[in-house]
Amino acid sequence: MQAIKLADGIHWVGANVHTEDLFEGIWPIPEGVALNAYTVQGDKTAVIELVREWGGAAMTFMKGLKALNIEPEDVDYIILNHLEPDHTGFTYMFRSIAPNATIVTTEKGEALVDGFYGITENVQTVATGDSLDLGQGKVLHFTEIPNVHWPETQVTYEQSSGILFSSDAFGSYGIHKGSIFDDEQPEAIKPYWEDQMLRYYANIVATFSSNVLSAIDKLSGVDIKMIAPSHGLIWRGSPGTVVKKYVRYANYSKELQEPEITIIWGSMYGNTETMLNAIIKGASEYDIPIHVHQVPNEDASFILRDVFKSAGLIIGCPTYEYGMFPPMKYVMELLNEKLMRFKKVGFFGSYGWSGGAKRDFDKISERMKWDIEEPLLFKGYPSNEEITKGEELGRSIAQKVKEIPSKIEGEDY
Numbered sequence: 001m002q003a004i005k006l007a008d009g010i011h012w013v014g015a016n017v018h019t020e021d022l023f024e025g026i027w028p029i030p031e032g033v034a035l036n037a038y039t040v041q042g043d044k045t046a047v048i049e050l051v052r053e054w055g056g057a058a059m060t061f062m063k064g065l066k067a068l069n070i071e072p073e074d075v076d077y078i079i080l081n082h083l084e085p086d087h088t089g090f091t092y093m094f095r096s097i098a099p100n101a102t103i104v105t106t107e108k109g110e111a112l113v114d115g116f117y118g119i120t121e122n123v124q125t126v127a128t129g130d131s132l133d134l135g136q137g138k139v140l141h142f143t144e145i146p147n148v149h150w151p152e153t154q155v156t157y158e159q160s161s162g163i164l165f166s167s168d169a170f171g172s173y174g175i176h177k178g179s180i181f182d183d184e185q186p187e188a189i190k191p192y193w194e195d196q197m198l199r200y201y202a203n204i205v206a207t208f209s210s211n212v213l214s215a216i217d218k219l220s221g222v223d224i225k226m227i228a229p230s231h232g233l234i235w236r237g238s239p240g241t242v243v244k245k246y247v248r249y250a251n252y253s254k255e256l257q258e259p260e261i262t263i264i265w266g267s268m269y270g271n272t273e274t275m276l277n278a279i280i281k282g283a284s285e286y287d288i289p290i291h292v293h294q295v296p297n298e299d300a301s302f303i304l305r306d307v308f309k310s311a312g313l314i315i316g317c318p319t320y321e322y323g324m325f326p327p328m329k330y331v332m333e334l335l336n337e338k339l340m341r342f343k344k345v346g347f348f349g350s351y352g353w354s355g356g357a358k359r360d361f362d363k364i365s366e367r368m369k370w371d372i373e374e375p376l377l378f379k380g381y382p383s384n385e386e387i388t389k390g391e392e393l394g395r396s397i398a399q400k401v402k403e404i405p406s407k408i409e410g411e412d413y
Contacts, residue, residue, distance in 0.1 A: 002060070003067040004180055006228065006236070007161035009041040009138060013064030015057035016175035023086070023173070027203045027301045031196065032175040035086065036230050037061055038165060040158055043135025045070060046077040047101075048156055048165045049230050052089030061090065072098035077132065079140065080105040081167040082153045083112035087230055092117040104132065106144055108152035126154070143222075145169060145215035149208045155219070162225030168204065169215060170242045172197040172232025183237025193233060195305075197242075200231070201249045202308040203301050206338040209253035212246055249308075255342040257311040259404040260289040261397060264303055265316035266296065266325045271350035271381050272318045278387045279314055279348065282394025286402045288312075296327035300334050307335060312401035313343045313370075314394070315361070319351035324360035332364045341369040344400045346393045348376040373397060 004012040014036040023029045035057050038048040047065075051057040065072070075098045080088055083105065091113070095101065103113055103123045113119050126132070132140040141157045148169050156165040174196035177189060185193065205212060227235040227242055235242045248256075261283055267273035276292075283290055291306035307313055317328040324332070345365070349357050358375055365372060376393050378386045 003064040010161055011039050012180055013037050013039055013061055015051055015060035017055035017057050019055045028299050029173050033173050034175050034231055040138055042138035044076040046079055047075055048079040049087050050090045052086050058090045075101045078103045079156055080109055083109050106152045106154050147208045147211040148215050149205050162223055164224045164227050166227050166229045168230055170227050170246055171229040173200045180234050181236045182233045199305040202304040209250040212250040252308050253339050258309045259401050260310040261312035261401055262291045262306040262310040263314045264293050266328050268318050272316050275348050275382050275390045276316050278390030279394040282391035283398040286398035288402055295331055300331050307340050311404045312397045314346040314397055317349045317357050319355055319357040322354050322356040324357040329360055336364055336367055343370050344397050345370040346373045346397045350378055
């Protein structure tokens with residue numbers, strides 16, 4: 001894929017990146033990620049978003065321009081909706097071969113263009129309500145959506161086509177498989193995109209869910225016919241679907257979560273793991289989805305995905321020296337940073353001589369607005385009586401979660 005038409009004079013010139021690198025230096029992307037960049041051509045030519053020199057993406061981007069007979073020196077504008085380097089890492093190099101191009105970004109974006117790339121000349125700032133006429137009916141309108149997920153972020157709307165270039169909003173992990181468009185995805189691949197999008201949101205955007213809802217409200221009066229984010233699918237057939245998904249995800253940060261339970265556990269010598277089996281046995285009686293993750297064996301990226309959407313959370317953690325098992329403490333801190341609040345929560349764990357895991361749990365969880373059951377702590381290996389209490393803890397959380405309806409329906413695409 002080198003250049004794909006979205007509308008007359010508007011093309012995708014992005015790249016699929018297959019890499020063992022971590023996204024943002026933290027999150028694994030075993031399925032890769034799409035770096036979406038676009039061109040809009042009227043009398044003048046604009047590039048919307050760039051790419052990073054990553055996995056051959058810069059070369060692929062340049063091939064896309066060449067396929068459209070666009071020479072770098074013919075580019076009039078580089079629209080930078082968001083300055084994070086996965087979008088802009090090629091900026092310095094591209095500007096050196098496109099010296100006539102004006103960089104267009106927000107006022108806060110201008111400072112980052114200087115900070116990241118040392119570029120201060122021929123930079124034009126725009127704000128909500130500003131527009132840029134490229135000729136031949138191609139007009140770009142700009143709307144700031146701060147903290148989705150950086151403070152300088154904006155979206156760009158092209159009026160003749162109704163395309164919203166949404167930056168990280170409505171984005172996803174994952175590479176395009178056969179087509180970049182939502183309405184050309186086979187049924188078998190739709191669960192793949194749902195999983196990639198939810199994990200992306202939980203990892204990257206969850207902290208800023210209130211800003212997501214504000215941005216969606218700000219754009220509610222815009223006649224959007226297609227949504228073209230910086231990562232993931234281009235939503236041509238049903239742009240309203242991805243908006244609904246993001247509304248649902250944003251509401252997970254409130255009390256509107258799914259009737260599911262995520263269990264996170266770690267065990268040093270098998271004692272906490274023994275209780276885990278009792279917890280699962282009790283919770284399983286209520287026929288609700290249960291996601292089980294072991295730390296440190298499983299990456300926090302995938303744990304966040306399931307915790308984020310689940311109304312129920314059960315944490316099994318032994319005491320390590322005087323505190324919480326360190327891999328679990330790291331995950332707990334991430335749950336706090338990503339604002340994964342308003343959950344029905346259980347805690348259990350084995351201790352030997354100090355019992356400090358609960359102190360760390362209490363310290364972190366007091367910020368989380370969780371409804372916490374009486375913790376189940378046991379010394380060494382759990383007794384039969386304690387095993388029975390574990391089954392009861394699983395049942396109690398599951399019973400509360402079972403009563404919660406799934407909040408948003410009708411999102412098939």
